[in-house]
Amino acid sequence: MTDTSPDTILEMRQIAKAFAGVQALKGVSFSCRAGQVHALVGENGAGKSTLMKILAGAYQPDSGEIIYKGRRYTSLSTREALDNGIRIIYQELNLLPYMTVAENIFLGREPRTGLGLIDTKKLYADAEAILQRLEMPLDVRQPVGELTVARQQMVEIAKALSQRADVIVMDEPSAILAGHELETLFSVVESLVRQGVAVIYISHRLDEVFRIANEVTVLKDGQVVGTHPIEALTRAQLIQMMVGRSLDEAFPHGQPRRGAPVLTVEGVTTAAVRDIHLTLHAGEIVGLAGLVGSGRTELARALFGADRLQSGTVWLNGEVVTLSSPAQAVDAGIALVPEDRKTQGLFMELPIRNNITLTVLDKLTRYGVIRRRAEAERVDQARRELAIAMASASAEVQYLSGGNQQKVVLSKWLARAPKVIILDEPTRGIDVGAKFEIYQLMRQLTEQGVAILMISSELTEILGMSDRILVMRDGRIVGELAREEATEERVMQLATTGSLLPATTELPGYTGSDA
Amino acid sequence: MTTVAAAPATTETRWRFFRRNAPYLIVYALILVIAVFGTLSSERFLTDRNLLNVFRQTAFLGTIALGQTLVILTGGIDLSVGSLVKLSVLVSAILMNGESSNMGVAIAATLGLGVLVGFIHGLLITRLNVPPFVVTLGSYSILYGIALTITTNPIGRAAPEMLRFYDLRIGPIYAPTIVFIILLVALSFVLRRTTFGRYIYAVGGNEQVARLSGIPVKRVKFGVYILCSLLASLTGLFWLSRMGIGDPVIGDGLELQTITAAILGGTSLFGGRGSLWGTLGGALLLSLTANVLVVLNVNQWIQQLIQGAIILTAVALYKQKSR
Incomplete structure (x- = not known):
């Protein structure tokens, strides 16, 4: 089925992966070629990240095989992936703001002098060479914190590419960039492609996909909907592939x-x-x-x-x-149920009771003292109204399931009508x-x-x-x-x-x- | 169909109970160990006189440690309490100057000083967003400087009633101990049963969630820093009643001792977890250890060493139990 053109560097065949009974990937086949940009698109939860984590060696597939540079693997370790030139650039930037561009690029791998001290001269010269090769207009001596986000991302990319790289995965690199910063990113991608690197580009933004990709693979619900050369698709067709059946x-x-x-x-x-x-x-x-x-x-x-x-x-x-x-x-x-209940909605280490009644304590007090019975009634009411499954209101919220935690967040607000x-x-x-x-x-x-x-x-x-x-x-x-x-x-x-x-x-x- | 109200006593819930309360169990177990050790090594340890004295000393450290615990529960810290005690002793001694008629004014002014210092802390922390560590490190130094600019020698005098307070007994218990116990019970009640108390845990548990829940985070912080400084200036008055004179050596190192008491009592330095009863245990353990070592004539440098070892042991044990 899958075509194996001579410059195909990576081929993932029939990859399957399940987490706690949920089938995240159901036999996904995917390949990419040197010197090409292959876009990977799909809705949240389609399986893009899982597939890429398997490539990076962070997850081991349940079945399927990976053929990389002609060698066959049933799974990769993170070490193998790194040693063989597979690089992943994540959305979040992991840089030290007060260190210079060069220091960030070589963090943990600084060149040493014979005495074991850091060879500053070589550090900056090497960094300069890398940036030149990647055609990145950065000052190696500038602290990273002074750069714009787009340029910080360049540093992150340079860091990933400071050692040999053959396949680069960019996980929604544009998510943190403003519109006018995109061109910078595109020029970096283009220079990588010219050097024969295979780029796997994950994005939600279709403009970008049409702008820089040579090929596109659409994932949905852990399956490949299709792989096509970008010229063969219209925007409307691509959207329909992503959304698929309802x-x-x-x-x-x-x-x-x-x-x-x-x-x-x-x-x-x-x-x-x-x-x-x-x-x-x-x-x-x-x-x-x-x-x-x-x-x-x-x-x-x-x-x-x-x-x-x-x-x-x-x-x-x-x-x-x-x-x-x-x-x-x-x-x-007005009430707000925030997107991340663990860091914005709940006090994970406080009892369920305290979480539920926190926003209505003023209504449960007499002379400033919380009336225990009124509080217990309120908790009981919330439990009945929302069918919160809990053994005891004194248990910490962190021990509840996700659904029950969300009900606690809701009940906290509903009490205020x-x-x-x-x-x-x-x-x-x-x-x-x-x-x-x-x-x-x-x-x-x-x-x-x-x-x-x-x-x-x-x-x-x-x-x-x-x-x-x-x-x-x-x-x-x-x-x-x-x-x-x-x-x-x-x-x-x-x-x-x-x-x-x-x-x-x-x-x-x-x-x-x-x- | 009603659901079961109480959790079944499975091994898991029992384990969880133990884990959650491990610091209290450990600190009181350590107290017991030290007490048994003291009893076996010296006849002078297990006497009414000695124990009542230990409780009285615990009241001095404990009163400020209560305030320190409230601050730490919100995720903050107050490094200035030692200097504030020092300044409070001097201010009250000078204003009182041995006269009963000055006593009311002197006490009010000293407590007022505490409120003022706490208010300034609150202002700097909530309005200018300076971290509590930095704010109180600064005021630690400033208050220390003011105190030693006033005098480097003992100064002023306590009123006679003030002097009697230290040795006053109600039943067998000394008055400072009783004041401390009243404060402990009252503040525990505030923590557990009032809106302010619930908000303290909320702010320390997760300030972001607290803010998004509409909790007046700034007012809560003002509250704890004012309370903490107020309790420190009250402790200054305790010291005056004990010394009878404004001695500028009082108060050194108290900031670290109060923080130690809170940590020994299981209060998390990140905030949101802990209790005043734990802090009582921590303060008791510290003063009991010091007492046993004094009774055994161990020199004070060795005392420091042993106290450090206790802190590390206790906290290492908590970590074991909470993983």
Whole structure:
């Protein structure tokens, strides 16, 4: 099946990998060639990172084989991957800000003099040579902390490439870059390709894929949807491949009962979002879609008073509200269920009880003393309403399952009877059963007149739950779709390009990489 | 269908209980070991007189350690308490000057000094975002400097009532011990049963989550630093009642001793975990060890060495149990 052209340097055949019963990769075959950019695309959870971690030796595959430079491996160790010139550049930068560019590049492998001291002259000369080879316009003596993020990323790349590299995996390298910084990244990629390196480029942004990739492989649900030369695809076709069939996941039904406007936002601008206008009505769920880094979470933080507003006005129930701290937002009746419950939503080492009642302690006290019975009743009520499975309210929250932890976060806010609830990735890392319960709860809340703003990276969830969908890109709201007109393709188009293309054309049949 | 309220006593939950409370069990076990050792090595150890004295000394260290624990629970630290005790002793002795009629003003002014210092700490930490370590390191030095600029020799005098306080007994127990116990019980109650107490654990547990939960993080921090400084100036008054005079050598090294007591009592230096009853254990262990060594005529340099060994042993044991 798979073609083996002479310059194919890496071939992964029928790779399968399961985690705790979840099949992350179901027989994925993937190959790449020297001097080419091969884009790997797919939604969150499609299996891209797992596949690349197997290549890096971080995971061992359950079955399948890797043929690299003509040698056959059933699995790679991290040592083997490194020694054979496989390099991965992760999204996060791991640099020491007060050290110079050269010191960062050679961290831990500094050239030594005969006396065992660091050979500074050689350090800088070698670093200079590497940067020259990669055509990176950096000053080797400048502290890394003074560089822009794009240039810091260059240092990270230079560090990875300071030793011989034949295959380079870039895991969403553009996620941390602003639009104008992309060109810098592209020129680095182009110079790598000229030197005969095989580049595997993971990205959500289709513009980039079309700009720099020679080939593209689409992964979905742990399987390859197809591999094609980039010229053979249109943007619309690629989007449809990524989104694929819609999962028949059950979402609870509910009649939207759109009431009066509750929250009105006009011209809100912060460091991360620009000129936001939106209105939330009582009883509706508004989905906020967009790629990672498009400003969704930052918008949520702004509406919750966690980030400073540079301009703009927010009305709540017809009155202007000042949102300069979360405490003010809470008092005004806004709640935020943050995206990362472990670091932003819960006190993992405190008892379940304390987590649930923390936001309503003022209502449970008499003469400033917490009434134990009132508190126990509140905890019991939360447990019944949300069906939180716990052995004892004194147990620390960290021992609960993901779904139950999320219910604790929700109950913490529901106790305050908020008018507006912002949910940031409400079902991330939660099993299917608990997901459904959370969807049901969202419906119940809207029936009580609560307005919900739901941020989600799962398109099925956005489409299944939202009465209306707002799409963000580069810190702006670029489009609004009514429930009836929303499709996965349309949301993806808005999120990746910022506008809607004409209706998609019929696709030719996709069967592996015979194109 | 009602779910079971209490967890079944499986081995796992029992183990968890043990793990969570390991520091308290260990610190009180160590106290027992030292006490048994003291009893076996000297007849003078297990006497009413000696033990009541140990409890009285514990009150001195313990009172500030309570405040220090509150600060550490929020994830902060207060390095200035030793210097503040020193300055408080001098200020109260000078203002009192041996006259009963000056006593009220002197006490009020000394406690007021504590509140002021704590307020300034709160201001610098919450408004200017200077780390607590740096803020209180600075004020440690400033207060120390002020105290020794005032005098390097003993100065002023306690009022007669003040002097009597040190030896005053209610039942068999000395008055400073009783004041300390009242404070311990009251602050424990505050920690466990009031909004302020819950917020202290929340801020130390995860400041980001606390902020996103709408908790007034800054006010909580103000509260603990003011309380801590107030308790330090109160301890200054204890010292005046003991010495009868404003002696500028008082207070040296107290900052480290109070931090030690809190750590021995199982309070996490990262905040969010610990209790005042643990700190009581830590303070008791420190003063008991010092007492046994004095009773045995061990010289004070060796005492330091042994105390250090106890700290390392205890903390190494906690780590064992919490993994």
